[in-house]
Amino acid sequence: MPDDHPLCGGPVGLDFGSIAGADVLLAIGVRFEEILGFGAGNFYAPDIRVISVDIEPTEIGRNRPVDLGIWGDAKAVLTQLIESAKVALEGNRRKRKETEWIRNVKSIVKTIEDTLHSAASSSDKPIHPSRLGKEVCEFLGKDSYLIMDGGDIFAQATPFYRANFPGSFISALGGSFGHLGGGIPFGIGVKTAKPDKRVLVITGDGSFLFNGSEIDTAVRQNKQIVVVVGNDCQWGMVRHDQQLNQCREACSILSEDVRYDKYAESLGAYGELVTEPDEIQPALRRAFASGVPAVLDVRTDPTALNFANYRGVDARRELVEMHKK
DSSP: OOTTSTTOOOSOOTTSSSGGGOSEEEEESOOOSGGGGGGOSTTSOTTOEEEEEESSGGGTTSSSOOSEEEESOHHHHHHHHHHHHHHHTTTOOOOOOOOHHHHHHHHHHHHHHHHHHHHHTOOOSSBOHHHHHHHHHHHHTTSEEEEEOSSHHHHHHGGGOOOOSTTSEEEOOOGGGOOSSOHHHHHHHHHHHOTTSEEEEEEEHHHHHHHTTHHHHHHHTTOOOEEEEEEOSBOHHHHHHHHHTTOOOOSOBOOTTOOHHHHHHHTTOEEEEEOOGGGHHHHHHHHHHTSSOEEEEEEBOTTOOOTTTTTHHHHHHHHHHHHHO
């Protein structure tokens, strides 16, 4: 389902109240792990009925009970469901009217998107990470592959991407497997499978440090990927959480003197430092035009809180309450 489909709710996340109003949840290939609250909490209505489809039978009902479990491949099950629906609706071509719940979800999503886009228009320096996400996603258009890595930059940039075909958006978020450092290896894999397509990786400076050396692999194997490092010189999500909870900011600050573009150049890749918001897209054009793997070190605002961090769960609920009023 493309992100611009009228029934796509977008990357809403926990505690926004959208899925909480659903009476039935069809979970396809979804594992109820940490990111989904292990299938419990206010994210779900108390009387919600859950249908779980998974290719691994032991995952069905593992962290929360389900009302109906279907053991099978997602594509095969969906194909059969569509065929069954066609038979059931034979002779009845009337479109279902939009429900109040769907209108409510759309309105909540719009409220969230409006909040995010207001930051994305900023011309401040250091560059607001939402501005970086917006510029990159506008540059990519509809025929490129995007791999997201990291924590804070993931939350800042992901909402601006609109997937239009299967596999166009790949997340390094892995639930119980962790989510840092997979972006560059994923990018090399995608470029190997789709050599004629543009492949771009957005990563944080902390997550880049896990597997940045794989730029050498990309150079040696002639896999042109472009890596955009949202460099706020810190473990952003960790540090913001420490600040919000008045903890000691331990081991969360990284050096401003490190140049990831120069590191890439030392491995035979193209590198460029970007400090001006208006230079993001020109730098992307130069990176792809170089014909070799590339790393853009984009200096972002270390004080910018992502939507998940911003006063935590209370702020997200506040947005929902604002919408209701």
